[in-house]
Structure formats: C-alpha cells, structure tokens
Amino acid sequence: MQINIGTKDGEIYQTEAEPEGFVGKKIGEIFEGDVISLEGYELEITGGSDKSGFPMRKSIEGSERKRVLIGEGSGIRPEERGVRKRKSVRGNTVSTDIQQLNVRVVEEGSKSVEELLGDEDEE
DSSP states (O other): EEEEEETTTTTTTEEEOGGTTTTBBBTOOOGGGGGTTTTTTTTEEEEEEEEOOOOOOTSOOOSSEEEEEESTTTTTOOTTOOOOOEEEEOOOOOOOEEEEEEEEEEESSSOHHHHHHHHHHHH
C-alpha cells in the first residue's frame, strides 16, 4: 500500500507500508506514526483510493464500493451548480482493497519526515 504523507509546510512524502496495519481504520482517525517508521509522529487519515482508482468518501460507511448520488466533494467535479451524478466510491473504512492512503501530520516528532524516510527515496 502506498502512503502519501502531507506535512504542515505543504510537502508531500511517499512511502510503502503493509495494509494490515491500517485495516479497519476510518477516515479522520488519528494513529501513531510508528506503523510507517515515523517515530514520534501522529498522523490522520484523510482519504485514499482502491486498486481500480475509486476514491474513498467519508460520508459512506463501510469498506465496500457503492454507487451513490453525489453533488460535491470527493469523487466528483460538478460541471454546473446543482448537478448531481451517480458515481462509484469506496466507503470510509480502510480494507485490503485500498491501494493508496492519504494522511496528514497532526503532531510532529523530533526528526523531520525527510530524515526518517530519506533512505527509502534514494533506492
């Protein structure tokens, strides 16, 4: 599973992690960064997408894919005001089908993200 980590200064870092550490967590949940080698960090899940590219949506309970009528937010780009479309989206719970997970830093540790993940980017 690919993890995209957004920092407070606007930088984005990417790393790989095993999905088993995240299964069952929901969008908005805060977890310890030790799971992805970020000791001392607290991270919040902000979204993600599955293997087929369907985005996760906070308002949909569960982990399965559903076709819902949506007018704004994740999974749609409205062409006109008031237009709603039926789109396929994933629920707000992380499962093994999730390919990419987006997280943001809530509390920083003593070392920077770049220092902790720097060795992985060089490979």
